[in-house]
Amino acid sequence: MKAVAKRYEVKPKEKKIYYQTFRGHIYDCLKVLKCYFEQNHKVIISFCRKWGIQPEDLMRSLFISVYLHDIGKLTNQFQKRIQENKRSQKYPHPFFGFPVAFEIFRTKIPSVYPVGGYPIEPLAVLSHHTQLHNTIYRDAEIRRIIPQKQEMLGFINDIQKAYASLEFAKFFEFTWSNCEKLAAVNLLEKEGAPGKILNLIRTYKSDKLENTSLDEMVTIKSLYTFFISIVKLCDFYSSAHFSDFCTQNLPEQQVLESVMENPQQYVLTIPGLSSDEILKGNSPYLFQSKMQEEATPYSFLFAPCGRGKTEAALLWALEICRKFSKNKIIFAMPTQTTSNALLDRFKKILDKAGCNGKDLVGLYHGKSFIKLKEDIRKEKEETDELDQDDIEEIKSEKFKGNIFFKPITVTTVDHLILSFLHGFPQADFACGNLQGAVIVFDEIHYYELQTLKHLVDLFVVLQKMGIPHLLMSGTLPEFIKNRLRREKDSQETYSEVHDDEGLSFTPFKIESFHVPLIEKGEVNNEVLQEIQENYSKNLNQFIILNTVRRAQQFYEAVTKNVDTDSVHLIHSQFTYSDRTVKEIELIETLREKKKRPLIVVSTQVIEISLDISCDVMYTELAPIDSLGQRAGRLNRQGTSWKVDDHKFLMRIFLPENNLPYNEDILEKTEKTLQDGIYSYQSLKGICDAVYGQEYLEEFERNGTLEGAYCLLKFGGKPSLFEECFLFGPKYNRIAFSEEEGNRFVIRTGSYRKFDVVPELYYGYDEKKLSVENQAKVPYWWICLDERIHGPEELQWFEHVERHFTWKKKLYWICRLPYCKNYGFDSSVLEKENENIGMENIL
Incomplete structure (x- = not known):
């Protein structure tokens, strides 16, 4: 042979x-x-x-x-x-x-x-x-x-x-x-x-x-x-x-x-989409035309929610690809949910333009295979199970997203950053594909300081590599712009485009109340009565709490007097599958079925992940940029806070405590924010007043980073980029996964969390340990269990092993009651923890 x-x-x-x-x-x-x-x-x-x-x-x-x-x-x-x-x-x-x-x-x-x-x-x-x-x-x-x-x-x-x-x-x-x-x-x-x-x-x-x-x-x-x-x-x-x-x-x-x-x-190529196809036949706003006609390789876009930033970004990206001979477009999103939604949006645009969106748009994030699996299931008859060919197709699509194979890929900033740092087995393959790409970063203000520091470092590397990128924001804080302007290693300045028309609209009025929405489990009765009155007026209302537990308690109080089918609870402690179903149902109810009246009780996950709108909003005090994001879900695409006899109101209440936010930023927000009618331009002014001009630079001078490395050198920590520009540590020494850092940590949080499978779903069936059935819960829960019952006699958790051909994997089962409408009932933990204070474990 x-x-x-x-x-x-x-x-x-x-x-x-x-x-x-x-x-x-x-x-x-x-x-x-x-x-x-x-x-x-x-x-x-x-x-x-x-x-x-x-x-x-x-x-x-x-x-x-x-x-x-x-x-x-x-x-x-x-x-x-x-x-x-x-x-x-x-x-x-x-x-x-x-x-x-x-x-x-x-x-x-x-x-x-x-x-x-x-x-x-x-x-x-x-x-x-x-x-x-x-x-x-x-x-x-x-x-x-x-x-x-x-x-x-x-x-x-x-x-x-x-x-x-x-x-x-x-x-x-x-x-x-x-x-x-x-x-x-x-x-x-x-x-x-x-x-x-x-x-x-x-x-x-x-x-x-x-x-x-x-x-x-x-x-x-x-x-x-x-x-x-x-x-x-x-x-x-x-x-x-x-x-x-x-x-x-x-x-x-x-x-x-x-x-x-x-x-x-x-060897796929970028589709030739016209402005008319991207804008669905609508005339472009002035800022959208400017983004396309004056496209520069390093740009800021400042525009409020609901004004077509994504379409403007796509127009910019296609023009940059034409002017500078690029062959890929990457959209880097803040969350997995926003990534999934944008994938669907781009596929629809391409399908309507006569292209095959599925072939031309890829997706990658830590749980993208679940979304890919769901999409393939939709293509099949409802009774059909996935066969081996389907499984192979899912693997293939996940791989293509991982390396940015397709002309357009939607991903998270986490995956993008790790592509430059040997952070996963195919990182160099992905980084090579990025050399011919243009990159759009959405909601750039949304990240906490550690992530922002890594992103600023990444922008320096992108400029040095000649990779065009666009930074989009609904508030565009000055401290981000100033930090990039002062970057000594930056080779070019960023141009700016503002949606002046949209920024001048006044879509809501803010009213502050110096009392809590909920305290020690007791919901404000006056607010409850008002919500019921608004419900009878056929209004859609959002109530946003800063913690899952308070959102659950508020949900319980609301559903005692309102039909539960009209009340939706959204937070981060549902299993991935349950949360996805809930969000899809909610979007369909609001945008397609246009059902009224409706009540949504949520945590801050609503700020980015859901493209929906309400008539009245009740929210706990949060940092001004978070409040701006929440405001984007009130009278979305509206131009005035008052239409006929209805007033679009954002009613702000005090939280029971500052967690998960920085107490100093909350206090500054409360002092600076006055009652009145607001535009997004005026919200930006408050944002700048709260954070100051050098917020990020002050962090770089005095702050600390989790992990052993920074992307570029910082505070005595070595530069991971410099260590792995060619060789360097093996990928699993850098990050365990996109969601869990090892020696390099992209995101920090007030709470340390870990994955569990509800006992309800497990049922001692190994197949039910899949990622779809996992949820993230606070680490202090298991710490409390260990402290009260001992590590060998856990009452609320147990760990099980699943054996694969070449490895075994440990899973945590959570025995707390769980249901798909509520999440975990952690009331027993809250009661046991009253005198211990384990919730402050980070």
């Missing part, structure tokens, strides 16, 4: 085994590469211009690297084991291909960008299966191999034939002089070869790199990740295509050559 690169089993009625020849796989990879060059030629030219590289040189290096990336498979051990269907982890082909690529780029072909004097291209061969890190392959049990010397040299010397037959001459000139031998090929069969290859890898981590400047690190990171992302694109999707080809065609022959006929399906 010829040397093979791929093995795939198809199991229709009887098992069929297919192989793809080594040469066939490489040619399929090169077909994807050629298509990438054709579709993204302007992108490559723009990228190379940024770094002072000739596009022909970069394309030549990519061609050679893709051609050589699997050369380590031409060994006796790999060929024997692939035919026996055995893994080759003791004979890793990227490891053994690395010295071959190193010698060729060191002696035969000049490197497009040497790193510390060594060619950058061999690193793409080394890392096309395992992301670069400090100990890559060092702890692996690698054994000596026997190279198939003649096959290796013969294949290498046939590179000119591949160049000619696949017509790469239209992209770059290339002439190969045959070599009769390579020292690296001879090295592979020698005793001690693995150790010598490890030493060769260490040369890239020499003292020369330790004194590298930040600007040089950014250059290396950008070039390397762009390079590896294209190599991995060619390798991954040619392999996936071979599997699909075998499954769909069941060919008679067992050993196949090149099977790639339509590489365009793996």
Whole structure:
């Protein structure tokens, strides 16, 4: 049998085994590469211009690297084991291909960008299966191999034939002089070869790199990740295509050559959407036209809720892609719920424009596979269960979102930040795709200080990499703008666009009451009576509390006198599945069924996650920017606080305590905020008065960060970006997941939380331990259980293990009563905790 690169089993009625020849796989990879060059030629030219590289040189290096990336498979051990269907982890082909690529780029072909004097291209061969890190392959049990010397040299010397037959001459000139031998090929069969290859890898981590400047690190990171992302694109999707080809065609022959006929399906391009299609036929607001006509690569957009910021951002992104030759659009959202909603919104826009939104818009966040699963279920008949093909499709869609594969991807800022920091296994793949992207950050004011600090650092890196980005906000505090203006490493200033018309509207009136909405479980009776009167007037009302427990207590009080079908409770302690269903039902009730009257009792989750509106709002005092977000759910898209006889009122009450907010900011908000009629422009003024001009800079001078690293250097903490611009810590040393940091922490919170499965849903069925059935609850709950009952005699929690093929995982079960309309009943905890104060554990 010829040397093979791929093995795939198809199991229709009887098992069929297919192989793809080594040469066939490489040619399929090169077909994807050629298509990438054709579709993204302007992108490559723009990228190379940024770094002072000739596009022909970069394309030549990519061609050679893709051609050589699997050369380590031409060994006796790999060929024997692939035919026996055995893994080759003791004979890793990227490891053994690395010295071959190193010698060729060191002696035969000049490197497009040497790193510390060594060619950058061999690193793409080394890392096309395992992301670069400090100990890559060092702890692996690698054994000596026997190279198939003649096959290796013969294949290498046939590179000119591949160049000619696949017509790469239209992209770059290339002439190969045959070599009769390579020292690296001879090295592979020698005793001690693995150790010598490890030493060769260490040369890239020499003292020369330790004194590298930040600007040089950014250059290396950008070039390397762009390079590896294209190599991995060619390798991954040619392999996936071979599997699909075998499954769909069941060919008679067992050993196949090149099977790639339509590489365009793996090199997608941004759809050409018109302004009319994006705005659904409506005339653009002045600020929307300005965003498109005056599009600059680094911009602020200040516009209130409900005015079409997202559409303006999409117009800007498409124009920037056209002007600056970019090939991807990324929307970075503050929450998973907003990410899910935006995915649906973009898919509808594209579908109406005659494009296939599902093919062109991707999604990624910590629980995106649940959303993807729900969408596939909707496409099937209600009685159909998901089959194996559906599961594979979900995995594929999740992977595509993870690496920003599609022309448009909606994600969270957490995932975006980790893409630049080796924060997950495919981070370099994702970071490489971002080199040709434009990025939109929504609700930039919404993040707490630690996250803002990381974001400011990220904006510096984005500017240095030449990645255009837009920062959007409904309040746009001056302290954020000032901090970016004063950033010594920023290379360009940010332009600003304001929705002056929308900012001048006065959609609500604020009335403050210096009494609590609820105190020690007792709800304000006057407010309750008023809510009942408003209900009888057919008004929609939102009541927003600062804690889950107070929201639950208020919900209980309201439902004693109002039909429970008209009262919705929204907070963060529902299971992911229950909360998703509740939010979808609420949006459908308000926006599609237009049901009245309606009462929504919520926590601050309503501030960002739900695009809904009410007639009257009751809220506990919160920081001014949070109040601004809540106000965006009152008379949304309205222009005046008074319409006919109805007044749109935001009634603010004192909270029982300051948690989860900063007490000083609450006090400043209370003192600064006066009763009266408000526009979003006037709310911004109060926001600036509360936070001051240097709020973030004061934090940088005097504050502390959780975690061992900052993105860039801060307060004695090392820069994670500088440590992992090429190698660095392994991904799981940086973050356990998008939602849980390890040595790098993106978000902090007043409460430490952990995931539990309600006992009601568990029922001692391992399958019910899935993420859909998990909810986040305060860490102090289990601390209280341990303190009262002891760690071995827990009454409210138990832990169970689920065993998988290659690992076991620990899950926490919560025995507290739970229902999908209320969440957990934690009243027993509150009573036991009265004299202990465990809720202050962070």
